[in-house]
Amino acid sequence: MSDVFGRVHLxxxxxxxxxxxxxxxFGADAVGLHVDSMSPDVMRFRLDDHECRFLLQxxxxxxxxxxxxxxxxxxxFDDILARVTSRGLPVSEGTPEECALRGVERLxxxxxxKGVHTEIxxxxxxxxxxxxxxxxxxxxxxxxxxxxxxxxxxxxxxHGYYSTLFDARLSDFILERIGPMNLRIRFLRVxxxxxxxxxxxxxxxxxxxxxxxxxxxxxxxxxxxxxxAAYERVTAxxxxxxxxxxxxxxxxxxxxxxxxPSGFELEVGWNxxxxxxxxxxxxxxxxxxxxxxxxxxxxxxxxxxxMGMVSQALRSTREHEIAVPELxxxxxxxx
Numbered sequence: 001m002s003d004v005f006g007r008v009h010l011x012x013x014x015x016x017x018x019x020x021x022x023x024x025x026f027g028a029d030a031v032g033l034h035v036d037s038m039s040p041d042v043m044r045f046r047l048d049d050h051e052c053r054f055l056l057q058x059x060x061x062x063x064x065x066x067x068x069x070x071x072x073x074x075x076x077f078d079d080i081l082a083r084v085t086s087r088g089l090p091v092s093e094g095t096p097e098e099c100a101l102r103g104v105e106r107l108x109x110x111x112x113x114k115g116v117h118t119e120i121x122x123x124x125x126x127x128x129x130x131x132x133x134x135x136x137x138x139x140x141x142x143x144x145x146x147x148x149x150x151x152x153x154x155x156x157x158x159h160g161y162y163s164t165l166f167d168a169r170l171s172d173f174i175l176e177r178i179g180p181m182n183l184r185i186r187f188l189r190v191x192x193x194x195x196x197x198x199x200x201x202x203x204x205x206x207x208x209x210x211x212x213x214x215x216x217x218x219x220x221x222x223x224x225x226x227x228x229a230a231y232e233r234v235t236a237x238x239x240x241x242x243x244x245x246x247x248x249x250x251x252x253x254x255x256x257x258x259x260x261p262s263g264f265e266l267e268v269g270w271n272x273x274x275x276x277x278x279x280x281x282x283x284x285x286x287x288x289x290x291x292x293x294x295x296x297x298x299x300x301x302x303x304x305x306x307m308g309m310v311s312q313a314l315r316s317t318r319e320h321e322i323a324v325p326e327l328x329x330x331x332x333x334x335x
Contacts, residue, residue: 007072009144014066016059022261032134051103137222143193155201157328194251209309216265246295
C-alpha cells in the first residue's frame with residue numbers, strides 16, 4: 001500500500017443537537033458563518049464553495065457524531081478502504097439522503113475512536129451561490145477545513161488509528177496544565193496543515209475530564225481583522241468565551257476559543273504555520289512547555305468549572321471509551 005499522507009483533508013463535521021436556534025445564532029451572528037436552514041431539524045454551515053462544512057441535525061447527543069474526510073483521488077480512496085476491510089472492520093455506504101445532506105457524491109462509513117464515525121469521500125458538491133456571512137473568507141483547500149482536538153484515555157490507540165488510516169505524522173508535543181489536570185498533547189498532521197488532529201491525555205491517570213467526544217474544532221479565517229471581530233461578536237452575543245486571544249508556540253496560530261451550544265469548543269484562528277515540502281523534509285518533533293507563547297488566558301474558569309472537570313474525570317474511570325482495535329496499532333507510534 002502507498003503512503004496516503006498529503007491526500008487526505010478534514011472535510012466536514014456532523015453534530016447532533018437539540019439547540020438548533022442557539023446554533024443558528026452562534027454560527028451566523030456570533031462566529032459569522034454562512035447558514036443554510038434545510039428544515040426545522042437540519043441546518044448546515046458553509047465556509048467556502050463546498051455545500052456543507054458543518055451539518056447540524058436535531059437529536060439529544062449535543063456532540064459530534066461523524067467526521068468527514070475528503071480524499072484526493074479514487075486510488076487513494078481504495079487504498080484507505082482496503083486498510084479498513086483487510087482488518088475485518090465493517091464498512092457501510094452512505095445512503096443518497098445522507099450524501100446529499102453532507103454535500104458529497106458518495107461516502108463510506110466505518111467506526112472511529114470514541115464512537116465518532118469516520119466517513120471518507122472523494123467528490124464534494126460545490127455551489128456558486130454567494131456566501132452570506134460576516135467574515136470575508138476562510139482558509140480551507142489543501143489544508144482542509146481546520147483541525148480537531150480530542151481528549152482520550154487511550155492516546156496511543158488514537159494516534160495509532162490515524163497513523164494506520166491516513167499515515168498521520170507527528171508534528172510535536174505540548175505539556176500543559178489545564179484546570180486541575182496535567183496534559184500531554186500530541187499533534188498529528190495528514191497534509192500541509194500543522195495538525196488536523198490533536199490528541200490530549202491526562203498524564204499518570206487514565207481519565208478524561210471532557211464530556212464531549214471532541215474538545216474543540218478549529219476553523220481558520222483569512223484575515224486577522226475577521227478573527228478580532230468574531231471575538232467581539234461572540235462576546236456581544238452572550239456566548240461563553242473560554243480562552244482569550246493568544247498565540248500557540250508550535251503552529252504559531254493566533255486564536256481564541258469559545259464554547260458552542262453543544263458544549264465542545266470552537267477555536268477561531270489566523271495564520272498558522274504551514275508545513276511546506278521544504279519544512280517537511282527536515283521536520284523533527286519538538287516538545288513545548290505550555291500551550292501558548294502569550295495570551296489564551298482562561299475566562300470564567302471558576303471553582304465550579306474546575307470541580308466539573310474533576311467530577312467528569314472521576315466518572316470517566318467507570319466508563320468504557322470506545323476504541324477501534326482493528327486499526328489502533330499502538331506499537332507503531334511513539335509513546
